[in-house]
Amino acid sequence: MQYRKFGKIEFHTSVLGFGTMRLPCLSGTNTGDDVDVDESVRMIRYAIDNGVNYIDTAYPYHKGQSEITVxxxxxxxxxxxxxxxxKSPVFLIKKESDFDKMLETQLRRLEDAYIDLYLLHSLGDDTYENVVKKFDLIDKAERAKKAGKIGHIGFSFHDTFDVFEKILNGYNGWDFCQIQLNYLDIRKQAGLKGLKAAASKGLGVVIMEPLMGGKLAAPPDKVTDIFRQSEHERTPVQWALDFLWDMPEVSVVLSGMSTMEQTVQNIRYASQAQTGKFNDADKKIMAEVKKQFDAMISVPCTGCGYCMPCPQGVSIPNNLEAYNELSLYDDPAVAQNSYKQMLIWEGKESGAGSCIGCKICEDxxxxxxxISTIMPSVDKAFGSM
Ligand code: SF4
Ligand code: SF4
Known part of the structure; x- marks a missing residue:
């Protein structure tokens, strides 16, 4: 296993972290609340025995069963x-006392008295302004730290770079953050700019969605053909992970592992992780891959989020991303799943069907x-879900 210093914090974390949001389930899925506890415990312990020292869970994962299994x-x-x-489920906090109540629930589920790294989960502009600030959650986290229940305070993030910067600079006590990054999403959300900004302030940076929810593990054939032109033999997963580990600002890459096979494979890749590993030829391959993906999508949305917020609550970049996936992947279930996930996380109104064509976003x-002319097509493609 390879290790990196975790920002300004005095410990070294394994470059691979075990994400427990997609544990194997008895029903054969990896999203239910019927977690296959024996197999999950076996996988997590195998990872730890092989050097993984960063285990990530959250209040809502597997409806609480992830924390119990961990x-x-x-x-x-x-x-x-x-x-x-x-992570504190900020999006579920409705009153001040909820923060402490949920932290106690988490410690009970974990059968533990202490969480080393505690994140405010999935911050965006709305949750930051209307929950974190409104209920003084940072102060509450600091009190929990003083009480010895948590060690370090961080946040995970899903919004635009401008919002990321605001949150990053809004509190001097952040020790770490968790952002979405992969070779296709370098300009989406916090993106590469966010990675560098956080690292320059001494934060440990944890990367989530390195494989875009597993989609980059099985890219379209035209992309796989480009990877094959390389002199280095790497699987698509390895390309995606090495792209991230190449950057010294990346502390930990989380992988939501669902099988022992994935666990074994990821640990093998992590044992070879290095910064500066990508040579010029590798970078050229990645540029070609990006070009190929861009050529296959129907809408040139970069996910920058400048069009947001939509007054009707439509999650514009996520709708367009799911729509693009229809042309990227042979299996329509990939795009349908992204759309469904969006509705679960952001509510029914985030779907394209809520668009009234006001065009405020287009300017x-x-x-x-x-956008207003594309949304009806998006709704037609996914609206019945
Ligand atoms: S629709 Fe335009 S503004 Fe909105 S995220 Fe996409 S590129 Fe950015
Ligand atoms: S055109 Fe549709 S997506 Fe754009 S702001 Fe208006 S309602 Fe929202």
Whole structure:
């Protein structure tokens, strides 16, 4: 296993972190609340035995069963070998007392008295302004830290770079953050700019969605053909992970592992992770891959989010991303799944069907995308879901 210093914090974390949001389930899926506890414990312990020391969970994952399963996996001496990351479900907090109540629930589920790394989960402009600030959650987190219940305070993030900068600079006590980044999403959300901004302030940076929810593990054939032109033999997963590990600002790359096979494979890749590993030829391959993806999409949306917020609550970049996936992947289930996930996370109104064609967003789009004329097609493609 390879390790990196975790920002300004005095410990080194494994470059691979075990994300527990897609654990194997008895029903054969990896999203239910019927987690296959025995297999999950076996996978998590295998990862720890092979050097992984960053375990990530959250209040809503597997409807609470992820935290319970992690708690079981970390018994028998495993807890002392890892840094445990968990997240306050900011989006579920409706009143001040909820923060402490939910933290107590988490400690109970984990059968633990202490969480090393505690994140405010999935911050965006709305949750930052209307929950974090309104209910003084940073102060509450600091009190929990003083009480010895949590170690370090961080946040995970899903919004535009401008919002990321505001949150990053809004509190001097952030020790780390978790952002979405992969070779296709370098300009989306916090993006590469956010990675560098956070690292320059001494934050440990944890990367989520390195494979875009697994989509980059099985890219379209035309992309795989480009990877094959390289002199280095790498699987698509390895290309995606090496792209991130190449950057010194990246502390940990989280992978939501669902099978023992993935766990074994990821650990093998992580054992070879290095900064500066990508040579010029590799970079050229990645540029070609990006070009190929761009050529295959129907709408040139960069995910910058300048069009947001939509007064009707439509999640414009996510709708366009799901729509683009229809032309990228042979299996329509990939795009349908992205759309469904968006509705679950952001509510029913985030779907394209809520668009009333006001065009407010179009004046703000640097790509001059005719959003109001595309949304009916998006709704037609996914609206019945
Ligand atoms: S055109 Fe549709 S998506 Fe754009 S701001 Fe108006 S309602 Fe929202
Ligand atoms: S529609 Fe335009 S403004 Fe909105 S995220 Fe896409 S590129 Fe950015």
């Amino acid at each position: 708690g079981k996996a970390l018994k028998d001496g495993y807890r002392q070998k890892v840094k445990l990351a968990d 703000l789009c640097p790509q001059q995308i005719k």
